Amino acid sequence: MSPSVRLRLAAESDLPAIVGIFNSTIPGHMVTAHTRPVTVAERLPWFREHNPQTRPLWVAEQTGGGEGQGSAVVAWAGLSLFSERPAYYPTAEVSIYIEENHRRRGLGRWLLREIIARAPACKVTTLVGLIWAHNQPSLALFASEGFERWGHLPRVAELAGIERDLVIVGRRVD
Numbered sequence: 001m002s003p004s005v006r007l008r009l010a011a012e013s014d015l016p017a018i019v020g021i022f023n024s025t026i027p028g029h030m031v032t033a034h035t036r037p038v039t040v041a042e043r044l045p046w047f048r049e050h051n052p053q054t055r056p057l058w059v060a061e062q063t064g065g066g067e068g069q070g071s072a073v074v075a076w077a078g079l080s081l082f083s084e085r086p087a088y089y090p091t092a093e094v095s096i097y098i099e100e101n102h103r104r105r106g107l108g109r110w111l112l113r114e115i116i117a118r119a120p121a122c123k124v125t126t127l128v129g130l131i132w133a134h135n136q137p138s139l140a141l142f143a144s145e146g147f148e149r150w151g152h153l154p155r156v157a158e159l160a161g162i163e164r165d166l167v168i169v170g171r172r173v174d
Contacts, residue, residue, distance in 0.1 A: 005107070007114055010057040010076060015040050015047055017073035018059065021097045029159040030135045031097065054122050055079045055092060060111060062102075074102045077111045079119070082128055091126040092119065108138075112145050116173055125174040132157075133165035147171040 010018065019040050025031040050057045060075040079092040096111050119127055129147060131138045151168035158164065 004063050005060050005074065005110075006063065007058050007060055007077075007111070009052050010047075010050075010059045010078075012044075012047060014059050014073055014076070015043060018047070018057070018076045018097075019043050021073070021076060021099050024100055025097060029162075029164075030132060031138070033157055033159075035159065050078060050080070054124075055081060056118075056122065058111075058114070060098075060107060074099045075107055075111060077115055079115065079122055079124060079127075082126075090124060091128060092122070092124045094127050094129045108141055109145070112141060116145060116171070119173040126170060126172055128168060128170045131167050131169060132159075133167050139167060139169070142169045142171075145171070 019038060022032065022034075022043075023037040026034050026037060047057065049055075055078070057076060057078040059073045060077070061071045062074045063071045075096070075098040077094070077096045080095060082088045082091040082093050094112070094115055096108055096115075098107050098111075116127065119125075127147070128150070129138075129142050131142065133139075133152070147169040148171065149167055150170040153166040153168070155163040156166050
C-alpha cells in the first residue's frame with residue numbers, strides 16, 4: 001500500500017467520515033443491507049459497541065502530500081461479533097468500506113490482509129464475511145485471500161425490488 005496511507009484505530013471523531021463512506025455504498029446495493037442513509041447519531045451506539053482490543057474499528061487515513069496538507073479517512077474496516085453467544089466469541093465478522101474515489105486501487109486487499117494479520121491479537125481464530133452473491137468483486141477479493149464459501153442463503157433479502165442471495169465466506173486465521 002502507498003506510504004501515504006496508514007491504518008489506525010478509529011476514534012469517535014472519525015464517525016462522520018465512517019458514516020459518510022458507509023452511506024455512499026447504499027445506493028449501489030452491492031455492499032450493505034441498509035436501504036436508507038444512517039446518521040452519525042444512529043451509528044454512535046454501534047461504534048461504541050466495538051472494543052479496540054477484541055472487536056476494533058480501524059480507519060485508513062491518507063496523509064497529505066506536503067506540509068500543511070491534512071489527512072483524510074478514505075476507508076474503514078472492522079471486526080464485529082459474529083454472534084453474542086459466548087461459544088462464537090473466537091469468530092468475527094469482517095467489514096470493509098472504501099470511499100468511492102479510492103476503490104479499485106488495492107486498498108481493499110491491503111485492508112483485508114491487515115485484518116487477517118491482526119485477528120489473532122484480537123483473540124479471533126475465524127473470520128467470516130457476509131457478501132451479496134452479485135458482489136463479484138468482493139467475493140473474488142475474499143477468495144484471493146483464502147476465504148472459502150461456507151454458505152449460500154438464496155433470496156434472503158430484497159434490494160431495490162430485487163431478491164438477493166447472500167454468500168457466507170470464512171477462513172481460519174490461527
